Amino acid sequence: LVGVLALLIASLGAKRIIRKSVVKSSAVQLAGMCFSTRMSLIILFSTGFISMAMEVIWIRAFTPILGTTIYAFAAVLAVYLLATFLGTLAYRSSLRMKFKFNVDLIVIFLAIATILPLIVSDPELSNARWVPLISIMPFCFLLGILTPGLVDGFSGGAADRIGIAYFANILGSIIGPLTAGYILLPVLGAKWSLLVLVTPFIFIHFLVVQKLGR
Numbered sequence: 001l002v003g004v005l006a007l008l009i010a011s012l013g014a015k016r017i018i019r020k021s022v023v024k025s026s027a028v029q030l031a032g033m034c035f036s037t038r039m040s041l042i043i044l045f046s047t048g049f050i051s052m053a054m055e056v057i058w059i060r061a062f063t064p065i066l067g068t069t070i071y072a073f074a075a076v077l078a079v080y081l082l083a084t085f086l087g088t089l090a091y092r093s094s095l096r097m098k099f100k101f102n103v104d105l106i107v108i109f110l111a112i113a114t115i116l117p118l119i120v121s122d123p124e125l126s127n128a129r130w131v132p133l134i135s136i137m138p139f140c141f142l143l144g145i146l147t148p149g150l151v152d153g154f155s156g157g158a159a160d161r162i163g164i165a166y167f168a169n170i171l172g173s174i175i176g177p178l179t180a181g182y183i184l185l186p187v188l189g190a191k192w193s194l195l196v197l198v199t200p201f202i203f204i205h206f207l208v209v210q211k212l213g214r
Contacts, residue, residue: 004078040154041202044147048172050114050197051143053180055080057197058117061190062132075133083137087144094145104205106146111201113139118194145165 066072083187094101116135155161183209184193 010032037154039207040150040165042207044150044154044165044168045172046152046200046204047052047147049145049176049179050172050200051139051176052173053176053184054114054117054139054194056135056177056180057185057190058132058195060185061091061117061189061194065132066129069121079133079136080140083140084144085142089147090141091145091148100150101145101148103149106142107201109141110146111141111198113189114198114201115192120192148149 055076058076059069062073062076063069066075091101116138117132119133120135151162151165151169154165180193184196188196
């Protein structure tokens with residue numbers, strides 16, 4: 001219900017946009033994450049889709065180690081929010097220091113970080129409850145850097161375009177867990193589902209490299 005309401009509100013907000021803003025903030029110019037409108041929205045949708053789908057898969061994979069689904073959900077959510085917050089702080093700090101993140105490298109590291117929980121989610125390899133939780137922190141941290149950078153780069157400091165950016169990200173965040181819960185996990189299981197979710201990052205990496213001409 002909350003997801004449907006969020007989608008409805010975002011849709012109504014997007015339809016009310018009647019002009020394009022050309023405002024460029026100094027922070028956006030420093031972000032180094034400016035792409036075309038279509039590409040920015042594709043990446044924002046993809047990161048929302050993948051991150052929320054992975055959260056559902058993490059909960060399923062970590063439950064045998066953490067004990068119960070309730071503990072797994074609470075622990076994953078806490079670590080996800082903390083690591084994402086730290087990533088956002090790192091991004092904001094980079095703006096003050098005039099440091100530009102390399103987007104294509106961030107995407108590659110995200111792909112690598114996606115595999116880490118796959119390695120440590122086997123109870124036979126590690127019985128320590130903190131190991132799976134630590135394994136998701138790199139992914140969440142990098143996501144905390146990438147998402148606000150893309151939002152800044154897409155919006156240019158204009159509030160209406162910020163709404164569109166978050167609409168794409170929220171839409172992916174709604175569809176992602178539904179896809180994971182009703183399609184990926186029943187058909188592929190946790191480990192193969194994580195491997196499948198690596199492939200969009202590889203595709204996005206090639207798009208970014210082609211855009212940047214590297």
